[in-house]
Amino acid sequence: MTDADGAPAGRVLVVGGGQGIGRAIAAAYADRCTIWTRKSGVDAADEASLRDAYARLEDEHGTPYALIHTVGDFSEVPLLETSEHAYRHLFESNVTTALMTVQAVVPAMVASGRGRVVLFAAAGADRQRAVLRAPAYFAAKAALIQMGRSLALEVAAAGVTVNMVSPGLIDHPHSHRESQARMLEKVPVGRVGETDDVVAVVRYLLSAEASYVTGQVLTVDGGLQA
Numbered sequence: 463m464t465d466a467d468g469a470p471a472g473r474v475l476v477v478g479g480g481q482g483i484g485r486a487i488a489a490a491y492a493d494r495c496t497i498w499t500r501k502s503g504v505d506a507a508d509e510a511s512l513r514d515a516y517a518r519l520e521d522e523h524g525t526p527y528a529l530i531h532t533v534g535d536f537s538e539v540p541l542l543e544t545s546e547h548a549y550r551h552l553f554e555s556n557v558t559t560a561l562m563t564v565q566a567v568v569p570a571m572v573a574s575g576r577g578r579v580v581l582f583a584a585a586g587a588d589r590q591r592a593v594l595r596a597p598a599y600f601a602a603k604a605a606l607i608q609m610g611r612s613l614a615l616e617v618a619a620a621g622v623t624v625n626m627v628s629p630g631l632i633d634h635p636h637s638h639r640e641s642q643a644r645m646l647e648k649v650p651v652g653r654v655g656e657t658d659d660v661v662a663v664v665r666y667l668l669s670a671e672a673s674y675v676t677g678q679v680l681t682v683d684g685g686l687q688a
């Protein structure tokens with residue numbers, strides 16, 4: 463059975479779905495979505511919290527069809543001014559929470575023989591060149607992409623795909639608007655993105671048609687040159 467988009471039935475778990483891009487994705491799957499955020503009582507940086515939340519989800523709804531991880535704090539500080547605390551936080555928020563969430567959820571997907579995992583990187587993080595604007599953040603996103611590519615191969619034979627979405631400047635009430643205004647001239651399409659621009663790509667990755675797409679980075683940035 464599939465929905466109107468051709469996505470197979472099953473729960474869609476959005477980690478970080480309380481605001482911004484995650485919230486828009488959750489709204490697109492409102493009839494079958496579970497949201498995990500700290501405000502909703504689940505801390506993706508805490509293994510016990512994830513384990514308890516996953517046990518409840520499995521009890522109530524069974525193994526989810528899709529895991530979308532959108533957690534990932536941003537910071538624009540030069541490397542020489544990045545404190546150890548800020549560095550650790552960026553890697554915890556962008557990389558560790560993704561690994562721990564994947565470890566809590568994906569084994570059941572593998573056992574069930576199907577699943578879709580979508581991790582959120584950032585436009586430019588997979589290019590091998592300097593990123594002056596937010597270097598520690600982009601280092602963390604590059605690590606996330608490499609981890610996601612490896613995971614894709616680990617679980618491919620089990621019918622689980624793993625892909626990364628890299629947004630450019632996406633506007634929402636909590637986005638970094640001052641930074642986006644500064645960068646806008648570098649977007650050939652000439653506008654900031656909307657959350658719906660990203661939701662459309664996630665819909666594709668969850669659709670039945672995307673079953674042969676795995677280990678990829680899909681960039682949604684209007685051609686951003688930065």
Ligand SMILES: NC(=O)c1ccc[n+]([C@@H]2O[C@H](COP(=O)([O-])OP(=O)(O)OC[C@H]3O[C@@H](n4cnc5c(N)ncnc54)[C@H](OP(=O)(O)O)[C@@H]3O)[C@@H](O)[C@H]2O)c1
Nearest residue numbers: 478480481482483499500501505506532533534582584632
């Ligand atoms: N917006 C953009 O223009 C843009 C551009 C490039 C890349 N991205 C990436 O795209 C993703 C989504 O961006 P966004 O702007 O929508 O993010 P956002 O506004 O910062 O929202 C992040 C969500 O994650 C939750 N969260 C944070 N830490 C958590 C934790 N430890 N455990 C559970 N939930 C946690 C937050 O809720 P709580 O505070 O309640 O936990 C919130 O709902 C991020 O990975 C970001 O780096 C965004």
